[in-house]
Amino acid sequence: DSGVTQTPKHLITATGQRVTLRCSPRSGDLSVYWYQQSLDQGLQFLIQYYNGEERAKGNILERFSAQQFPDLHSELNLSSLELGDSALYFCASSQRGGQPQHFGDGTRLSIL
Amino acid sequence: GESVGLHLPTLSVQEGDNSIINCAYSNSASDYFIWYKQESGKGPQFIIDIRSNMDKRQGQRVTVLLNKTVKHLSLQIAATQPGDSAVYFCAEGKGDSWGKLQFGAGTQVVVTP
Numbered sequence: 127d128s129g130v131t132q133t134p135k136h137l138i139t140a141t142g143q144r145v146t147l148r149c150s151p152r153s154g155d156l157s158v159y160w161y162q163q164s165l166d167q168g169l170q171f172l173i174q175y176y177n178g179e180e181r182a183k184g185n186i187l188e189r190f191s192a193q194q195f196p197d198l199h200s201e202l203n204l205s206s207l208e209l210g211d212s213a214l215y216f217c218a219s220s221q222r223g224g225q226p227q228h229f230g231d232g233t234r235l236s237i238l
Numbered sequence: 239g240e241s242v243g244l245h246l247p248t249l250s251v252q253e254g255d256n257s258i259i260n261c262a263y264s265n266s267a268s269d270y271f272i273w274y275k276q277e278s279g280k281g282p283q284f285i286i287d288i289r290s291n292m293d294k295r296q297g298q299r300v301t302v303l304l305n306k307t308v309k310h311l312s313l314q315i316a317a318t319q320p321g322d323s324a325v326y327f328c329a330e331g332k333g334d335s336w337g338k339l340q341f342g343a344g345t346q347v348v349v350t351p
Binding site: 128157174216220228 | 270272279280281282283284287327329331335336337338339340341342343344
């Protein structure tokens with residue numbers, strides 16, 4: 127058990143909709159990272175937060191946004207969903223802003 | 239399992255043998271490299287990392303070798319066990335943006351009894 131909790135585990139929705147994925151980092155970890163894993167693109171870095179502040183940004187679409195709250199949990203918001211957004215979304219955390227060491231088990235998003 | 243891509247390279251290893259998983263990385267300016275293991279239905283699990291100023295690093299039953307001349311990274315697993323069956327990813331990154339990792343496509347390791 128990595129200590130990183132992601133909810134929900136599975137999400138099925140339709141094109142054009144909006145969803146929110148939630149991540150609780152491991153206790154004591156200040157940094158949260160979001161990654162997308164799809165069959166054609168592999169694992170892609172989306173965004174990183176450290177203690178509530180955005181630290182690094184990857185190939186995150188404008189339709190996607192994220193934030194880290196004062197209690198350090200993070201949410202990834204995906205809007206105007208398209209079929210191509212179907213993927214596994216992973217959250218990871220680390221104590222400071224270093225390498226992502228602890229990954230959650232992901233949220234599987236299916237767009238119908 | 240949760241494999242990346244339809245045509246992951248596969249390494250079949252007999253239980254007890256040593257495994258060598260290879261990775262070619264792209265950015266000669268990368269500061270560090272990480273190996274992750276991903277089991278079916280799970281998120282990636284950190285195995286070991288190595289900085290660009292090192293050639294070799296050892297962990298428990300694992301050794302990572304870095305050859306910067308040819309931009310090649312390898313992970314050696316000693317005495318491979320059934321629990322080592324998983325997809326293994328290498329990732330590279332730079333120190334100015336620790337989380338912004340570039341992942342490889344992955345290698346499926348299958349351990350046979």
